[in-house]
Amino acid sequence: MTNGLNVLVGQGSGTRYLPLAQIAPLVRREVTIDPAATYIELGVRSFHKGTFHRRSLVGAEFSWQDLYRIEQGDLVFSNIMAWEGAVALAGPQDDGCIGNHRMLTCACDPDVADPAFLAYYFKTTEGMAKLIAASTGTVARNRTLTASALGRIEVPMPPLPKQQRIVQHLELLDEKTRQLAMHIDAIESNAAAQFMSLHHRLSDGHVVRLGDVIELVEEVVTIRPEGQYPQVGVRGFGGGLFAKPAVAGADTTYRTFNRLYADAIVMSQVKGWEGALALCPPDLAGMFVSPEYRTFRCLPHLAKPAYLDALIRTPWFWSLLQAATRGVGARRERTRPEQFLNLELPLPTLHRQQQVVDILSRETALKQRHAAIRAANDALIPATLERIFQSVGD
Numbered sequence: 001m002t003n004g005l006n007v008l009v010g011q012g013s014g015t016r017y018l019p020l021a022q023i024a025p026l027v028r029r030e031v032t033i034d035p036a037a038t039y040i041e042l043g044v045r046s047f048h049k050g051t052f053h054r055r056s057l058v059g060a061e062f063s064w065q066d067l068y069r070i071e072q073g074d075l076v077f078s079n080i081m082a083w084e085g086a087v088a089l090a091g092p093q094d095d096g097c098i099g100n101h102r103m104l105t106c107a108c109d110p111d112v113a114d115p116a117f118l119a120y121y122f123k124t125t126e127g128m129a130k131l132i133a134a135s136t137g138t139v140a141r142n143r144t145l146t147a148s149a150l151g152r153i154e155v156p157m158p159p160l161p162k163q164q165r166i167v168q169h170l171e172l173l174d175e176k177t178r179q180l181a182m183h184i185d186a187i188e189s190n191a192a193a194q195f196m197s198l199h200h201r202l203s204d205g206h207v208v209r210l211g212d213v214i215e216l217v218e219e220v221v222t223i224r225p226e227g228q229y230p231q232v233g234v235r236g237f238g239g240g241l242f243a244k245p246a247v248a249g250a251d252t253t254y255r256t257f258n259r260l261y262a263d264a265i266v267m268s269q270v271k272g273w274e275g276a277l278a279l280c281p282p283d284l285a286g287m288f289v290s291p292e293y294r295t296f297r298c299l300p301h302l303a304k305p306a307y308l309d310a311l312i313r314t315p316w317f318w319s320l321l322q323a324a325t326r327g328v329g330a331r332r333e334r335t336r337p338e339q340f341l342n343l344e345l346p347l348p349t350l351h352r353q354q355q356v357v358d359i360l361s362r363e364t365a366l367k368q369r370h371a372a373i374r375a376a377n378d379a380l381i382p383a384t385l386e387r388i389f390q391s392v393g394d
Contacts, residue, residue: 015158015392021151023113024106029069031098035060039067042097044076046084048123051076051094067098070105073115075122077104082145083135085128089119104147117163120170121155123382124389130154156392166388173384177377184370191363196316198356203346211341213303214296219259221288225250229257229288234268237275238313241266241284257288263305264295265312269334273321279309294337307353310360320345 033039036059043054070076072095078086079102090097090105099105108115121127130153137143157163223229229252231244260266262285268276269292280295289295298305311317324339348356 015156017154018157019151020106020118020153020155023155023157024075024108024115024118026147026151027074027105027107029071031067031069033059033062033067040097042070042076042090042094042099042103044078044081044086044088044103046078046081046086048085048087051088051090053094053097066101068100068103068105070097070099070103071095071107073108075106075108075115075118077106077131077145077150078102079104079145079147080143082150083132083143085123085131087119087122087131089115104145104150106150112160113157114160114163114167116167116171118155120167120385121389124385126389127155156389158392162392166392170381170384170388173381177380180377181374184374188367188370192314195310195356195360196314198359199311199348200346202348202352202356204348206346206348207344208302208347209341210343210345212299213347214265214298214308214341216294216337216341217261217264217297218295219261220256221259222256223249223252223254230286232260232266232280232284232287232289232293234266234271234276234278234289234293236271237318238278239275240278241280243284243287247288254290256291258291258293258295260287260289260295261285261297264297265305265308267294267296267335267340268292269294269336272335272340273318273325275313275315275318277312279305279312292334294340296337296340302350303347304350304353304357306357306360307348310356317345 031039038056038058039062040056041054043052044050045052070090072090072092074090074094076088076090076094076099082104108118122131131145134149134153135143135145136149158166221229225248227249228246229249230246232241233244234241260280262280262282264280264285266278266280266289270276298308320343321335321340324343325333325335347353
């Protein structure tokens with residue numbers, strides 16, 4: 001641990017472990033619903049992604065009988081997803097929101113505990129392990145954190161001034177990592193805007209049907225019970241493909257998988273409209289996806305795979321997919337191959353596509369540096385939390 005952190009935590013002196021119920025007991029501020037009034041329902045995202053406003057409803061629209069007011073500074077836990085990191089600190093924008101019985105809200109004793117300190121603690125490996133252990137059940141949908149089990153969780157309680165110093169340090173670090181991420185986002189957003197401007201300019205009004213430049217090509221493999229099938233997933237919003245563990249043939253209900261090949265355009269039928277599609281790199285060729293992922297090949301005399309890879313990663317292209325499917329949000333219908341292939345869009349000639357690909361290739365090194373910086377930036381807060389709280393509890 002660095003000297004700065006040694007000074008910050010003071011080597012854990014004066015730290016006790018106390019039950020959460022003793023320092024931040026559960027509070028239930030029951031709300032009498034006015035049928036004519038409007039209320040904002042609070043939700044908590046998993047993986048420590050904070051709170052969100054689920055929906056705004058008139059009182060008469062609520063089906064829940066028991067509703068409770070949430071105040072700024074409350075620690076809020078989802079009783080069914082706490083094991084997955086659905087815990088957050090209510091901010092000023094959440095003050096006055098309401099939650100149902102599944103929201104467990106704890107209010108800190110201000111003379112003993114800083115709520116932000118506790119919120120940070122539950123992001124650590126130790127804090128998460130305690131939430132998981134306190135959540136009963138053996139599968140995700142049955143894991144439930146009861147109020148009594150939450151209250152019995154013991155948390156480290158150094159003196160309040162030390163908690164506040166730790167919070168101040170972590171919030172400053174949080175802000176610096178946010179600023180760096182925003183800076184990289186701005187650079188990449190500007191590059192994407194320049195690409196789209198170039199795309200439309202070089203297309204020069206030349207519109208094609210996507211099915212005229214790419215074709216559905218799938219390597220369908222019959223699943224054998226004794227076989228092992230390394231899997232690939234597709235991230236949304238242009239996040240690309242990623243490898244997943246192998247699935248045993250005996251452990252899947254699918255009868256076939258699609259085997260990937262280099263430069264295949266891979267589209268999730270379920271989430272393609274929100275950017276879950278990407279080009280298959282050589283290192284993932286030969287791995288498998290479910291039949292819900294469709295694969296397409298560029299016609300070599302009409303489309304460059306690297307060019308279409310850049311194009312399908314843009315929000316502009318996702319908007320075309322959204323327009324091609326019916327429904328809203330999670331209820332949006334699957335994007336069928338014929339809908340995908342029937343998209344009409346401007347596209348430059350093959351020669352001009354190659355010119356853009358040459359430009360994009362020179363940006364590859366920069367994107368790789370950005371990816372490395374993002375990874376290090378994302379790891380900074382978790383690593384710092386572990387060092388600080390390990391010393392706090394010593």
